[in-house]
Amino acid sequence: MAKEIKELTPRNENYAQWYNDLVIKADLAENSAVRGCMVIKPYGYAIWEKIQKQLDEMFKETGHVNAYFPLFIPKSFMSKEADHVEGFAKECAVVTHYRLKNDPEGKGVIVDPEAKLEEELIIRPTSETIIWNTYRGWIQSYRDLPILINQWANVVRWEMRTRLFLRTAEFLWQEGHTAHATQEEAVAETMRMLNVYADFAEQYMAIPVIKGIKTPSERFAGALDTYCIEALMQDGKALQAGTSHFLGQNFAKAFDVQYLDKEGKREYVWSTSWGVSTRLMGALIMSHSDDNGLVLPPKLAPYPVVIIPIFKDENGLAAIGEKVEEIAKELKAQGIVFKYDSTDNKKPGWKFAEYELKGVPVRLALGARDLENGTIEVARRDTLAKETVSIENIGVYVKNLLDDIQQNIYRKALEFRTAQTVTADTYDEFKERIEEGGFILAHWDGTPETEALIKDETKATIRCIPLYGEKVAGTDMITGKPSPQRVLFARAY
C-alpha cells in the first residue's frame, strides 16, 4: 500500500498520469462507461458542492438569481449566430430519434426508424442560444432590464481528447447570462463577474490568478471580448480557470431581442455570459497536491478536520469518545465541520495515510496518553508538521490553524507562480525558456500571424493580455513592431 503513495509525484515526468492516479486514488472521480465522461464520486462531489455554495452566494451578492433552461437546443438555434456555430459545430452531440423498439430479428433493441425527429436536437454545449430565444419574450422595455440570471447545469462537448475534470465530454458548470440596456452596463457586468471569479479563486481555492483579456483567436465563439483568469499548475502548464464574455449585441441581433428605451426608440439589448466548471477541481488538485496526495484549502474541504482515535479496545474507544464530544462542542462553536473516524477495522496509521491522500487540512489524533496528559496531537496537511498541544481551547486553536493553512497554501502557490514567471525579450530566449514551463511575459505586435507562428513553433499560446501590473511599451520579439505592453504566454491545458 505504501508503494501506491510513492507513485504519486507531482513533478515527475508523467504529470498527466500522476494527476489521473491522484484523482482516482483520492476517491474524487473515475472514468465512466461512456466515452470521455466521468463519474464524480461522493468525496469529489462534496468538494464541488462547497465550490457551488460559495460561488452561488457571491452571485447573489452581486444581484443575480438562478433559473433553469432546457438541455436540448433545436438545431436551427445553433445556426443563428455565425461565429457561435463555427466554434461549437465540431463538438456537438445530436439527438435524432425519440424512441426505441424491439429488433424484429430478436437482437435486442434498435432505434425506431419511424421515430425520427423532424428537427434534430443538440445537447447544449452552452446555452446562449436557447436562453436568448427565451429572453426575446421577456424583454419589451428598458424597465425589463437588466436581466441577471445564472444557471447551474451540465453541458456536453464532444471533445476529441478528454481528461478527468479538465476536459470531460460532459461537465457540470454554472453559466451566467445577462441582458443590459447599454454597452457600458454590459461591460461593467463582464468585469464584475471576472472579479468575482478571481476573488473566489484566490480567497477560497487558494489559487493565484492573472486577470486578462483573450486575443481574438482565443475568444469565445460569438463574443466581442473574452476576459479570463489564468492559473499556473505545478507542472508549469497554464489553465484557464474561468471566463467572462462581453457579447455585445451579437445574440440580441441573432435572436431579435430589442427593447423600447425612455425616448420610445427600439434598441438591441447588450449581453454578457460567464462561466466556471468542474475544471476548477482539476485546478485545485494540480495547484496544491504533493507526493502524499491531495492538499485541500480549508475553505473547500468537505471536512476540514478529521479526528482519529487511538485505542486498544472498546473501553479505550469509549473513553476517547467522551473526550471527542467535548472537542466536538468546541469545534462546532467555531463553526468547524469535522469527521470523527472511530471505525475499528482500520489502524491509526492507515487512517493517517488515507486522510492525507484525501487532503484533509487538519488531523487530530487522540489516544490514552493524551487523555492522561490533557493533550492532543495536531497535524497539518500543508506542511505535514505535527505537534502535541494542550486540549484547552482546542476549538480556537484549530480555527486559527485552519486560517493559517488557508493562507499558507495560497502563499506557496503564489511563490511558485512568481518564481515561474519570467520575461523574454528575444525569441531565442523565449524558445529556450518555454521548455521549462511557466508563464513568460513578452512583447507581441498584436497580429494573429505572429501569435500563430509562436504557437506552431513552440506550442505556447497567449493566455491573456494582462489587465493589471506594469504596462511598459516595447517591441515584438520576432517582428520588432511596437507593442504597448507585455502579454502572458504559456503552454496550456
Add this chain to the structure above:
RNA sequence: CGAGAUAUAGCGCAGUUGGUAGCGCGCCACGUUCGGGACGUGGAGGCCGGGCGUUCGAGUCGCCCUAUCUCGACCA
C-alpha cells in the same frame, strides 16, 4: 482522426518453446495487535475485453473488432 502501448479476480500485476490460471493488496472468519498504511491461520472470488481462424488442444500464435491510457492533431 494519426502514432505507440495496454486489456487476465474488486485493484495492481505475473503467466516460459501452446497442455484448461497464479501472486500481492483488498474482501470474509477466528485469534493476536492498535501513537504512521499490523501479523498468523483458514476461506470466497476468473467465459483470461469480444469475434473469427490455426491446432488434438489457445490466456499464449494469426486476422478483425471494441475499449482504455500516453503523445500528437483538436479544444467556448
